[in-house]
Amino acid sequence: MKILVAGGAGYIGSHTVKALLGEGFDVVIFDDFSTGKRDFVTGGAVIEGDLMDAAAVRKAFRTHDIGAVLHFASLIQVEESFRDPQRYYRHNLGTAMNLLEAMFEAGVRRFIFSSSAAVYGIPQRQPITEDHPVNPYNPYGVTKSMVERILQDYDRAYGLRFVSLRYFNAAGADPDGILGEMHDPETHLIPNILLSLLGKKPVLGIFGTDFPTPDGTAVRDYIHVTDLAAAHVLALRSLLGDKPSEFINLGTNVGISVLEVIRAAERVTGKPVPYKILPRREGDVPVLLASREKAERVLGWTPRLSDIETILRTAWAWHRKSV
Numbered sequence: 001m002k003i004l005v006a007g008g009a010g011y012i013g014s015h016t017v018k019a020l021l022g023e024g025f026d027v028v029i030f031d032d033f034s035t036g037k038r039d040f041v042t043g044g045a046v047i048e049g050d051l052m053d054a055a056a057v058r059k060a061f062r063t064h065d066i067g068a069v070l071h072f073a074s075l076i077q078v079e080e081s082f083r084d085p086q087r088y089y090r091h092n093l094g095t096a097m098n099l100l101e102a103m104f105e106a107g108v109r110r111f112i113f114s115s116s117a118a119v120y121g122i123p124q125r126q127p128i129t130e131d132h133p134v135n136p137y138n139p140y141g142v143t144k145s146m147v148e149r150i151l152q153d154y155d156r157a158y159g160l161r162f163v164s165l166r167y168f169n170a171a172g173a174d175p176d177g178i179l180g181e182m183h184d185p186e187t188h189l190i191p192n193i194l195l196s197l198l199g200k201k202p203v204l205g206i207f208g209t210d211f212p213t214p215d216g217t218a219v220r221d222y223i224h225v226t227d228l229a230a231a232h233v234l235a236l237r238s239l240l241g242d243k244p245s246e247f248i249n250l251g252t253n254v255g256i257s258v259l260e261v262i263r264a265a266e267r268v269t270g271k272p273v274p275y276k277i278l279p280r281r282e283g284d285v286p287v288l289l290a291s292r293e294k295a296e297r298v299l300g301w302t303p304r305l306s307d308i309e310t311i312l313r314t315a316w317a318w319h320r321k322s323v
Contacts, residue, residue: 001065001066002045002065002066003020003025003028003067003070003236004030004061005028005072006031006072007073007074008044008072009031009033010073011183012114012167012170012225013070015179015228016070017042018174019229019230019233020233020236021044026044027043028046029041029044029047030049031047031073032051042178045064054102057099058101066106067108068239069103071095071112071113071114073095074095075087076140078118078140078141081143082283092140092144096147096150100150110162112232113147113162115247116166118136120132120135120166121134122285127221127253128289128290129291130248130291138283147164148247151164161245163238163248165231166250166290167223170223171188171311172190172222172226172310172314174314177318180319180322181315186201190261190265190315191315193265194315197271197273204275204276205275207280207284208278211286212286216259217257217259218258218287219287219288221255221256221289222254222261222308222311224304224305230304231295231299238299252290252292255288269316
């Protein structure tokens, strides 16, 4: 039995492939390399293909004995989703539907979905638990919540078993130095800090200093990408053990402000971080914190590398070597 990893050459997908291979799983990566990196392939079979091509997806299941699917391949830029929602609905829903249809044709009923805290929208309470109302604010979050609803209906009607993992802020790099974070365009805070220090990006912009937080900047819950990958392995083992479908947050319940991240980056790198103040971005909320209780209880998952210094240290080591 093989594990199909859609988007396995992307940031989180590649780290998860590395973790799966380390645990002895036989992996098949399906990626069109539009955003994924060929250098991020650390093993397994590779199918270069477009998830929007339903025939190519079905062929992957005919060619390989797939037992479960991990789906990472989606468009993720929140601001772009406001500008071009059609692209997001077409791609994020279409790729998921093509995967699910090919799975059902092949008799595969185990699915792990890369979801997001964006499904919750503006938080009504902190930390956010999985029973928090789902009310996404932006089209990107809507696409994630729509796929989650599809998964629920397919569980009820067709016996699909799934785990939808709702990420908070993935960050950091592989401690072995093999993999890291590289998006184009890069919109995430930590790589933008480090790229600015390496002279690869302009001066860092801070979007808003008037939030109702202790220092006025937005507070987020950062999780090391290696901890995130470990959670996917545990979710897969749960499904292979015939456990029920679940929605599970992946975060730490530790909030760190933008300015606190900058100060930590200065400690780790030994360099001052210049920045400029910019207006708030549409849809930004003051605080996002995940309850990790369910992940610990259901998956037996505990973050081990998600303190901000380790996140920054691993990311800095990778960026200095690779960028």
